[in-house]
Amino acid sequence: xxxxxxxxxxxxxxLAAISTVSPxxxxxxxxxxxxxxxxxxxxxxFIDRSLTLTPVQVxxxxxxxxxFVLKNKVLVWDVMGATGKIGTLFIDQVYGKHEFITYxxxxxxxxxxxxxxxxxxRETYGEQVRNQNWRAQFSGKRYGQPIFLNKQIKxxxxxxxxxxxLTEGVRRLLATKALVLTA
Amino acid sequence: MISKTDTLKLKNYYISGFTAMLCLxxxxxxxxxxxxxxxxxxxxxxxxxxEASIRLTDRFDKDSGxxxxxxVLFGTEYGVSNRLSVGVDLEIFKxxxxxxxxxxxxxxxxxxxFYEPQFNKTKVGRYGFNVKYQISSPYTxxxxxxxNTEIYYRPNFGRVDGSKQKQLSFEPSLILQKNFRNDTIVxxxxxxxxxxxxxxxxxxxxxxxxxxxxxxxxxxxxxxFARNLYIGAEGFYRADNANGKFNHDSLFLGPTIHxxxxxxxxxxxxxxxxxxxxxxxxxxxxxxVGRGVNLEEETRNEARLKIGFNL
Numbered sequence: 001x002x003x004x005x006x007x008x009x010x011x012x013x014x015l016a017a018i019s020t021v022s023p024x025x026x027x028x029x030x031x032x033x034x035x036x037x038x039x040x041x042x043x044x045x046f047i048d049r050s051l052t053l054t055p056v057q058v059x060x061x062x063x064x065x066x067x068f069v070l071k072n073k074v075l076v077w078d079v080m081g082a083t084g085k086i087g088t089l090f091i092d093q094v095y096g097k098h099e100f101i102t103y104x105x106x107x108x109x110x111x112x113x114x115x116x117x118x119x120x121x122r123e124t125y126g127e128q129v130r131n132q133n134w135r136a137q138f139s140g141k142r143y144g145q146p147i148f149l150n151k152q153i154k155x156x157x158x159x160x161x162x163x164x165x166l167t168e169g170v171r172r173l174l175a176t177k178a179l180v181l182t183a
Numbered sequence: 184m185i186s187k188t189d190t191l192k193l194k195n196y197y198i199s200g201f202t203a204m205l206c207l208x209x210x211x212x213x214x215x216x217x218x219x220x221x222x223x224x225x226x227x228x229x230x231x232x233x234e235a236s237i238r239l240t241d242r243f244d245k246d247s248g249x250x251x252x253x254x255v256l257f258g259t260e261y262g263v264s265n266r267l268s269v270g271v272d273l274e275i276f277k278x279x280x281x282x283x284x285x286x287x288x289x290x291x292x293x294x295x296x297f298y299e300p301q302f303n304k305t306k307v308g309r310y311g312f313n314v315k316y317q318i319s320s321p322y323t324x325x326x327x328x329x330x331n332t333e334i335y336y337r338p339n340f341g342r343v344d345g346s347k348q349k350q351l352s353f354e355p356s357l358i359l360q361k362n363f364r365n366d367t368i369v370x371x372x373x374x375x376x377x378x379x380x381x382x383x384x385x386x387x388x389x390x391x392x393x394x395x396x397x398x399x400x401x402x403x404x405x406x407x408f409a410r411n412l413y414i415g416a417e418g419f420y421r422a423d424n425a426n427g428k429f430n431h432d433s434l435f436l437g438p439t440i441h442x443x444x445x446x447x448x449x450x451x452x453x454x455x456x457x458x459x460x461x462x463x464x465x466x467x468x469x470x471x472v473g474r475g476v477n478l479e480e481e482t483r484n485e486a487r488l489k490i491g492f493n494l
Contacts, residue, residue, distance in 0.1 A: 068365035095365055098411045098443045124445050125229060150323055157265040158229040160322045161366060168365075 065175035094165035126162035143178035220452035220487035222403035225327030228262030244483035248282030276308025311335035327360035433459030
């Protein structure tokens with residue numbers, strides 16, 4: 001028999017169960033293998049430079065980037081070509097409204113952004129951040145330059161949360177590259 | 184106390200709610216989803232997108248007897264622009280009580296029922312219309328600000344005791360939203376006024392017209408503690424004035440939980456009345472109902488379940 005007490009207790013339990021068993025429903029656009037090939041088609045080798053940030057590093061990145069550090073684990077590769085290092089590849093996540101948005105950031109040999117790609121998107125709204133023109137706004141941006149939504153980066157109305165979190169993510173990864181990887 | 188019949192009826196409502204939720208699980212959830220069951224966020228619908236929701240509110244327990252008010256509100260909203268949403272709603276209202284109201288003292292030593300001693304009816308509770316406009320976004324501004332205005336008409340009976348009446352209400356709200364920790368902690372403050380005009384409210388021994396103004400600040404805080412899940416607390420303070428005089432007030436507070444997925448969202452809140460002004464009877468000020476709580480206009484407890492989905 002269902003009574004109010006069962007209902008009051010049952011709803012949170014049911015929600016937890018739904019959350020646990022529900023599929024992520026992600027639309028996957030790139031895997032790690034395909035993003036490597038897409039972003040660096042001429043690469044001959046990807047050297048894994050992934051690391052775990054120390055609390056001091058987290059603090060300095062947070063301050064330098066004016067951005068939230070979601071995880072202290074950083075997935076990053078040096079990308080090697082025929083003539084040496086041709087770039088850096090990050091695979092990272094930022095918060096969507098309920099899920100994480102996984103994206104990749106490619107940097108050129110001088111640390112400038114060459115491309116950003118959304119690898120999977122699990123949210124109902126905000127997928128407009130996959131728009132090529134929106135992503136192209138980051139091209140050429142470097143650590144130390146201002147990269148803020150509604151200033152250097154135009155917002156997409158209706159996808160504000162995704163836009164602002166990806167913009168912060170780019171700032172954070174550029175700061176990580178500058179403060180930790182090249183230190 | 185809850186009777187067996189009540190329990191079975193409630194069971195049907197709850198099962199209906201969950202069934203509706205599961206049936207709708209294959210449709211996408213909407214943008215302006217409710218992290219809270221009572222407090223409203225500053226987000227609006229996306230332009231050109233619509234939504235529908237079902238909201239069940241169960242109000243139960245008075246100082247004595249048996250009391251259960253169940254509102255089932257069917258709502259739909261549409262984004263006219265990315266900042267402006269409009270919506271309509273229809274409420275089905277079931278009220279069932281017996282000996283839940285104290286008698287009043289009409290003259291020294293004489294007590295009479297002011298409200299009906301028992302009531303059990305289901306009718307249309309209200310027709311409503313709302314407009315919401317976002318002034319600033321909580322994601323790009325220091326604080327999210329929106330204005331929400333609700334207008335509704337209660338054609339049948341009052342929500343408290345079922346007395347016949349016609350009621351027109353106008354409810355403007357100022358919505359303030361501040362997010363923290365990369366938008367994983369959401370805090371809300373709604374400052375709402377309810378301006379009501381009631382005609383021909385037919386109590387058992389009197390018929391009145393009344394103009395009431397209620398002041399109802401509602402606040403909530405919620406934390407995204409796991410994928411798709413928020414947990415927090417919310418509450419409201421409600422004070423009303425009838426025909427220019429302070430009537431009574433009450434403070435409700437309780438936990439809330441929210442699930443938001445790609446297919447649907449669901450929010451549940453349980454509220455307990457923590458404190459309120461003990462109600463004095465209509466004709467004398469020496470007969471109090473409740474002990475430190477307002478149990479004439481309000482109940483001891485409220486539970487609300489809200490389910491949202493796209494059209």
